[in-house]
Amino acid sequence: MKRRKFIKLTSLATLPIILQSCDWSEDTNGFPITVHTDIHTGHLIFKSQGFEKGDSISVETAIVGGGIAGLSAAYSLKDRDFMLLELSEKLGGTSSFSALGNTTFAQGAHYxxxxxxxxxxxxxxxxxxxxxxxxxxxxxxxxxxxKQYLISNARKNICFEQGRFRGDxxxxxxxxxxxxxxxxxxxxxxxxxxxxxxxxxxxxxxxxxxxxxxxxxxxxxxxxxxxxxxxxxxxxxxxxxxxxxxxxxxxxxxxxxxxxxxxxSPPSGNGYFIDKMRDQLPNDRLLTSHLVKSVEKVADGFLTEVIDIENNLVKTISSKNIIYAGQKHALKYIMPDQYELFQNTEYAPWLVLNFVMKDGIEKKGYWQNEMLTDDETFMGFVDSDMQETNDSDKRVLTAYYCLPSSSRNDLKNVEANREVIVSKTLGYLNEYFEKDLTDLVEHVFIKVMGHAMPIPKPNYLFSDKNENRLYENMTFAGVDNARLPLLFEAMDSGIQAARLLGDMDC
Structure with missing residues (x-):
């Protein structure tokens, strides 16, 4: 299909509509598109039945989840005996980042x-x-x-709507x-x-x-x-x-x-804080690519079954305490008796697209570019032109979509629809910059987050589940424990979850 016809077709559909189908006509954008997602890892639960048994590990505290909350809990326990378990191959959760060569870019929270x-x-x-x-x-x-990562007030943000710019x-x-x-x-x-x-x-x-x-x-x-x-x-x-x-x-x-x-706003976004905490923690206590399969309460603590994804092993971790800093919807499968506490929490799915550009965009940028378009799920883009980076030749335009909860199951179609998703987004960027940027794109990365943030609905706040937890030695951290989805909240939740486990200097 010719590109002009293809882009015209995609302009008729919002992203939630695009994701509902895998039948969009294919089109080659002429540059690689890489999709990062954990959405398909669930099949490992069933596949792991044939995996060999790995090590049995005994620790004082097991921490589930390696995002801001999990790392804050680990840092609070840095002088104690702990083990952190993270599903993804990198720490960070919704504060993750990636890189192309020496060009780093955020794939989640970014300032x-x-x-x-x-x-x-x-x-x-x-x-x-x-x-x-x-x-x-x-x-x-x-x-x-x-201070090199502070954004100039004059270039912080601008809003674009219907071909016009305004300040707010x-x-x-x-x-x-x-x-x-x-x-x-x-x-x-x-x-x-x-x-x-x-x-x-x-x-x-x-x-x-x-x-x-x-x-x-x-x-x-x-x-x-x-x-x-x-x-x-x-x-x-x-x-x-x-x-x-x-x-x-x-x-x-x-x-x-x-x-x-x-x-x-450093180029790695809130991944900057992940690195700062990780660098102060023993690396052998931070296990990435480890999927928690189940948690069982036993007389002297907990038994946690974990799938070592890289080595196709199932490990058993025995711990006196557990800090659950992972997304709480997974408790439905991991520890059903704890899921009831969180069953009313609703999460917003997000897509993040990083357009790594070659030199050639002449227009000077603003850091945050708010865009009000026909698709109300499109949240504009961040422009690295305003950030202090290690690579002055590469400009990264990071676009965001906040999707309705009803679109979560459709995220499985992102890989199949990656070309049309990129073309749709590139159309918005072309409109903003008043030029076709296609030939300037070097690589596009798409990050899929099915449970990116809890929605603070009425009666969500002021309901900390640690106040009514079933087990004294199992605590919860994360912004999906009655917190607002902010860096401060995530960090504080990890600190408090560690503190609740005993009278310790956190």
């Missing part, structure tokens, strides 16, 4: 902001110990030590003014970690953000589109889906009105 005093003393202490941040008393705040996703006018009047009383009240928020605000957790706003102002379709974009970008759901507490927290937790806020 963070300066740390004001109310972001949680324990997380600040951990990051200071890692030499990631330093205190600035004249601002009563924290900043990052690696939310359109200026009376609606925006009214909106900020409604939010004004909550500045300084929305703390991180969210467990620190005063209980007087719990009523905000019982209604949707849309219902809360709709009772206080008239919301046009256009303004709602901007609000939904923001909520999808950080929380994985629309204003109707997320709680008023989550929505208000998004807009008021950061000190935009009182100080200039540093934005920190």
């Amino acid at each position: 963070d902001l300066a740390y004001p005093s109310n972001y949680g003393d324990e997380v600040l202490s951990l990051l200071e110990e890692l030499k990631v941040i330093e205190f600035q008393p004249w601002k009563d705040s924290w900043s990052f030590s690696d 996703v939310l359109v200026e006018g009376e609606e925006k003014e009214k909106f900020h009047q409604i939010l004004k009383p909550f500045y300084g009240q929305m703390l991180m970690p969210s467990t620190m928020i005063d209980e007087k605000h719990s009523v905000l957790n019982e209604v949707s953000f849309f219902d809360y706003l709709n009772d206080r102002m008239n919301i046009s379709d256009r303004f709602k589109r901007g609000l939904d974009y923001h909520m999808l970008d950080d929380w994985g759901g629309t204003t109707e889906q997320v709680s008023a507490l989550a929505g208000i927290h998004y807009f008021t937790c950061r000190p935009y009105n009182t100080q200039v806020v540093d934005l920190f």
Whole structure:
């Protein structure tokens, strides 16, 4: 099929529609496309029945999951006897990153902001110990030590809609003014970690953000589109889906009105923090490519069966304690008696596309490029032109899709539809840059995340499952334990999960 006809065809369908079928006509973009996904690893559970038995390992604490929460728990236990188990071949979870040659790019969460005093003393202490941040008393705040990764305020972000650029996703006018009047009383009240928020605000957790706003102002379709974009970008759901507490927290937790806020974005995204913690931990205690098959409670602790994917072995790990920092939906298969605690948690699937470009894009970039298009699942792109990288010749455009939960089962079709997914996304980038970028693309990487983030729906927050856990020596970490999907929350959850296991200096 000719390229023009092919692109015209794909422009008629949003990504969720494209993913529903494997029958799209093939087209060769002329560059390699690599898909990273763990979606097919489930078959190893059945295949492993024929695997040989491997080592039996005894440790004090087994940690399931090697993302931010799991690594934070491991760091808290760095002087103890622990073993961390991660399904993927690399640590990171939804904060993973990849590379082409010496060009590094994020495949998940990708930035963070300066740390004001109310972001949680324990997380600040951990990051200071890692030499990631330093205190600035004249601002009563924290900043990052690696200042080469700070993004210039002038080039932080821009919004593109219908061929025009503006400074903010939310359109200026009376609606925006009214909106900020409604939010004004909550500045300084929305703390991180969210467990620190005063209980007087719990009523905000019982209604949707849309219902809360709709009772206080008239919301046009256009303004709602901007609000939904923001909520999808950080929380994985629309204003109707997320709680008023989550929505208000998004807009008021950061000190935009009182100080200039540093934005920190290394090329590896939040993988930067993964590396900082990993470098302080014994490598032989961090087992990647290890799929947890089952966890069984026994008299003196737990027996965990683990599939060593690279060596086709089944290992048994005996531990006194377990910190479960993996995605909680998997408990349905791993430890069914614990799944009931999390069965109402809803996750947003994401796709991340990294376009590694050859030199030739003349247009100077903005770091975050918000794009409001015909496909409401498309979340724009990050441009490495504004980042300090090791490779000045390669420019990486990292595009994001936040998909509805109903699309999760269709992610199995990403590999078959990779050409049309890339062409669809490239069409948006072409529109933004006002030129066909096809010949400048060197390689495209697609990261599939079926359970990228929990959606903070009404009644999701303030329900820490550790308060009602079945076993005193099994704790839960991760933002899908009644937390907002943020770096601070993930780190704090890992620290607290380790602390709950005993009176230890974490």
